[in-house]
Amino acid sequence: MVVDAKAYGFQEDASDAIRYLSAHLDSLRDGRSMPPKSKLFPEELPPSLLPGLFVVQVLGDEGPGSTGPWELRYRLMGTHIVDASGVDWTGHELGPALLETRWHNYREAYEAPLRTRQPTCQRHDFHNFAQGRSYPSRRYLFPLGDDQDRITLLVGFFVIESGIWRFG
Structure with missing residues (x-):
């Protein structure tokens, strides 16, 4: 297996939280293209990161070159x-039943790291459903794999850039 030597994630990001998360996940790779799920322990992360963290279970990945279909399910929400x-x-489960008309945009964002097998960052309008307001944010997704180089988890983090919910 050929592994890209560049750092995993977003080591130069403006957010301290993202730089820390990127460095931590990079340290778990041990020569692999992505960190193995088996080495991630949320209790090893600073408590300040956990409120903005989310974890998505991935089913259906067949390794490099996989085109899906993937089943995605939220397993943890900060x-x-x-x-x-x-x-x-x-x-x-992330899908049309949960996200209705927004599913198309979500699917593209969540499938990007599955297709590229690299961490991704997308601009996102973080929506507060109770208030009906949106806030500019960045959604980071980091793929984690298994021993067969299949993606089994996406670790995500939201940096909400402004408004009363600013975080990250």
């Missing part, structure tokens, strides 16, 4: 994400 959005999607 408290700040739940408070800022007004909903807790933990345990819910």
Whole structure:
């Protein structure tokens, strides 16, 4: 397996949280293209990161070159994400039933790291469903794999850039 020697993630990001998360995940790679899921322990992360963190389970990845279909399910939602959005999607499958008309945009964003097998960052209008307001944000997704180089998790983090829910 050929591994790109560049650092994993966003080591030069403006956000301290993203730089720390990128460096931590990079340290778990051990020569692999992505960190293995088996080495990620949330308790090893600073408590200040956990409120903005989310974890998505990935089913259906067949390794490099996989084109899906993938099944995606939220497994963990940080408290700040739940408070800022007004909903807790933990345990819910990402799909049309959950996201309705927004599913097309979400699918593109969540499938990008599955296709490229690299961390991604996308601009995002973080929506508070209780208040009906949106806030500019950046959504970071970091793929984690298994021993067969299949992606089994996406670790995500939201940096909400302005408004009352500013975070990250």
